[in-house]
Amino acid sequence: MTSAATNRIAVVGTGLAGLSAAERLRELGWRGEITMIGEEPHRPYNRTPLSKQLLTGDRQPPDLALVTHTELDASWRLGTRALGLDIDRRELLLPGGEQLPFDGLVIASGVEARHLPGTPLHSDRVWMLRTLADARNIDAALARARHVAVIGGGFIGCEIACTARTRALDVTIIDVRPTLLHRSLGPALGAVVGDLHRDHGVRLHLGVGVSGWSQDSSGVTVMLEDGETVRADAAVVGVGTMPRTDWLWHTGLDVTDGVLCAPTTHVVGADGYAIDGIVAAGDVARWPNLRFDDTPRRVEHWINAIEMGRHAADALLQGPQDAAPFTPVPRFWSHQHGVRIQSAGMPGLGTDMTILDGDPAKRRMVAGYTRPGPDGAPVLVGAVALDSPRTLSDYHDRIGHPLASIPRDHRAA
Structure with a gap:
């Protein structure tokens, strides 16, 4: 300074x-x-x-x-x-x-929290989650509810859905993208997470947006662009920030x-x-x-x-002249229906997804996300693990570097 x-x-x-x-x-x-x-x-x-x-x-x-x-x-x-x-x-x-x-x-x-256009404001049945006060309001709403609608299939939406199922509530997730966690994991692994939620009783409306809302004394109705409606006692909107x-x-x-x-x-x-x-x-x-x-x-x-x-x-x-660049390997985790999801790097930058270890059907695996480097060789830009923390750690230091070998029979878009 x-x-x-x-x-x-x-x-x-x-x-x-x-x-x-x-x-x-x-x-x-x-x-x-x-x-x-x-x-x-x-x-x-x-x-x-x-x-x-x-x-x-x-x-x-x-x-x-x-x-x-x-x-x-x-x-x-x-x-x-x-x-x-x-x-x-x-x-x-x-x-x-x-x-x-x-x-x-x-x-x-x-x-x-990002506001979804058309979402009712100042409603005691429709909530967004960002602060401790928001969480307290959602907790009170879930305590009164039997069915909750979650708009948004990202990490916040998926985690709230898991929590609501833990509380024995009926849950529906609505997302405009074709798979859950689409931006973070891509379509192939997002589909695996979608099946995980379905197996635990979560209803999914994917690839369709919200066209309107209505409320009355007994609940809220979410109208979808495909003509379907979802009736719920409470709704939580989690469509980004x-x-x-x-x-x-x-x-x-x-x-x-x-x-x-x-x-x-x-x-x-x-x-x-x-x-x-x-x-x-x-x-x-x-x-x-x-x-x-x-x-x-x-x-x-x-x-x-x-x-x-x-x-x-x-x-x-x-100072700007002497400070080093900030070059981390971003990492995050999530627990959903008993499965630990971990990510390292920036999977969203990948153009290809490869199963590096394990089996998606068993929900115990590591996927690598690559994109072509200057010489055309695949560079590992991210990795995602399902219940495989030790294997994921093996790839942590390789992120940002060429991946020496890729099992092509496991490659997915």
Whole structure:
């Protein structure tokens, strides 16, 4: 960082990425002020159990609190929404006209649930899940329900469906894509997950969108584009997220699908150069992971939030010229109907899917996702495992490198 006017680093966002950045700053010896600014009234908590253990009763809200192993000695501004940023003056605009000066800034404002057009607003029967308050409302809705409709076949939707089945509810998943987890796993493995859900009593309406809604005193009806209707006591909409960048719209920054960053996680200014003293981390950040290519992308995973928050803290103190690029192997996991799904790398970049080990029919396998390298040889860009954690670890260090041999009889589109 180039200035020392306030001796303050501000962190906008009190989720996992922001907390990880703050903890790393203290580990690195930063002795100035750290101001944590978060819109929610709660101290940082783990969002991962919101769609699972919290709704099954296995975890309670106090169990979700995130802890640090280093004393933060931070100033907390909870229940405070950042309203704007003046890059030249190094000031944040906060409610009430407050202008908070800073030397360094970590943008970790995260994402919000994407609204499906036409979905009823302010309904006590239709919910979206992003916050602890959302989870509490959904828990209360499920307690009154016998049948729940889940709109969205991504990880959140699938995990909520699993949780609802654990609570002995009838469940229907609706998704416009032809298979569950289509973007994350592709059609072949997505079909395997779809069969898993069907085997556990989940009804699926796939490849069809929602055309309308109606509500009455006894429930909600979801009308589908193919003319079918789904009647339920409650509905949960999980159709993705949108980066929380509205407070940055007038800064000149590129906030197209997140805050554009250089490979180091420094925010890219309107002139196309990395800004000294301002970094971004977590779900809101879009950066080129040079392990794969130079295309900026966002990664919305728990482990990435931790690793990127810590790297952003390093980069903030080192400056754009000296900081290393952030080149992780993204990883995530999910438990669905007793099957552990794990991913490493970026399977969505693959043009081919290959069964590297095991048998999809037995739901114990590892699939590799490849794309042609400069010489045409397949490069491993991701791997997904079903109940095969040890085998998946064998491929972790090979991601981003050519795959020496592919069993062509196992190749799938």
